[in-house]
Structure formats: structure tokens, C-alpha cells
Amino acid sequence: AQRVTQPEKLLSVFKGAPVELKCNYSYSGSPELFWYVQYSRQRLQLLLRHISRESIKGFTADLNKGETSFHLKKPFAQEEDSAMYYCALLRTNAGKSTFGDGTTLTVKP
Amino acid sequence: DTEVTQTPKHLVMGMTNKKSLKCEQHMGHRAMYWYKQKAKKPPELMFVYSYEKLSINESVPSRFSPECPNSSLLNLHLHALQPEDSALYLCASSQLGGGADTQYFGPGTRLTVL
Numbered sequence: 219a220q221r222v223t224q225p226e227k228l229l230s231v232f233k234g235a236p237v238e239l240k241c242n243y244s245y246s247g248s249p250e251l252f253w254y255v256q257y258s259r260q261r262l263q264l265l266l267r268h269i270s271r272e273s274i275k276g277f278t279a280d281l282n283k284g285e286t287s288f289h290l291k292k293p294f295a296q297e298e299d300s301a302m303y304y305c306a307l308l309r310t311n312a313g314k315s316t317f318g319d320g321t322t323l324t325v326k327p
Numbered sequence: 328d329t330e331v332t333q334t335p336k337h338l339v340m341g342m343t344n345k346k347s348l349k350c351e352q353h354m355g356h357r358a359m360y361w362y363k364q365k366a367k368k369p370p371e372l373m374f375v376y377s378y379e380k381l382s383i384n385e386s387v388p389s390r391f392s393p394e395c396p397n398s399s400l401l402n403l404h405l406h407a408l409q410p411e412d413s414a415l416y417l418c419a420s421s422q423l424g425g426g427a428d429t430q431y432f433g434p435g436t437r438l439t440v441l
Contacts, residue, residue, distance in 0.1 A: 252429070262370070262417065262432040304369055308428075314383055315360075315430070317369035 220245040222307050224318035231295050232326050239290040239321045241279075241305030249307050251288040253279055254317075256302045265290075265303070275299070295325045329354060331433035333418050339439045342408060348436045350401040350418030359401040360430060361393060362417040370417055376401060377423060408440045 221244045231237045243249055253265040266274045268281040268288060279290045288305060305318040331352045340346050350359065358377050362370035375383035376395040390412075392404040401418055415435040421428035 261434045264429050315372055320369055
């Protein structure tokens, strides 16, 4: 069975501080991992996916297969980063997805 | 058009009503999804359509009936729902190019069952 764990329900940092949102997964196959973000009153939208290895809005995430983790990081948090962040695992070709419970990030001025 | 649209935005229905939720995308995506999201919880997958055929049903009760009339349109027919079915219903679509595709989400329909 596939499982995604986001251990922190709430995370609060000050503007300009580094931020790391944790995500651990369990899956026996080759996982494809995503981070989605949901700003207040907006739709769920893709932030980044591990396969593209890109940086979006200053966020990066590295897939660590040894530790089965896909933590989301940003060196300098901004107030506009305040949102709900979901880590998601998608099984290749099956369309079946599993979301973590989400982390609410608050960036204080 | 790079968006997934959903109608209605809000729906209130009684337990004996029959209603439908509609989802539309014009991005040429060949996979479409229904999710249910309760307050402060992650989306839970309900159904997946690939090339207009139902490929995944996550043991959803039969009072929810999906339909994919064409590659751009996805409906969710509702009948005899329970108050605990009140939630945000999200539609998503993806390209189906092989591998796990990025899913693009609609804004959702907020359903209240009285």
C-alpha cells in the first residue's frame, strides 16, 4: 500500500527565515512525487514534481529514496508563501494518487 | 484554455434529491478524476477516467455515479446522498502521456446535503 506522511500539521516561520516542509512516503514501486499548494480561497495547484527537478517560487524538493523522503525547502520564506501544502504520490500509469494530510505554513512578518 | 472548470460552485440538496456536478477541460487531457475533500483534510480519490472509460473506482457508494460523455466533460450524478457526503468535490485532469502526469484541479463544488 502507498502512504504519504506529512508529520507537521502546522508550521510557522518568520519572513526571511528558511523553511522545510517534511514529507515521507512508503511505496514498493518507483514513486512519482509532487508538491501541491492551496492558497486561501484558491484552487489546488501544482508547485513542483520531483521528475522535473526545477525550482518554483524559490522552492525546491529532492527525492531521497534511501530515506523515502521528499522534503520541500525554501531558503528565505515570504509572507505570500503562507498556504496549505500537500505532498502527493502518484503511481505510474495507474492514475491512483495519495495525498498527505497537508501542512499549513504561516509566514509571519 | 488552460483551466479545469466546475459547475455549480455551491450546491445544497436534500437526501431525496437527484443532482449532477459538471467538470470541463479543453486542454486535450485524456484522464479525468473526481476527488472528495472534507474540511482541513486532503483530497481523497473517488474515480478515474482514462480515454473516457472508468479505470478506477475507489469503492465509492453507488449513490455517486460518474459519467464521461466525451473527452472534455466529466459528470458526477448524485442521488439519495447522506449528510456526511457534504464536502468539496474536486475535478482534475491530466494528459496521460505515460508515467504519472501532473493533475490540474478545478476550483471545486461545495456540496451541502441536508
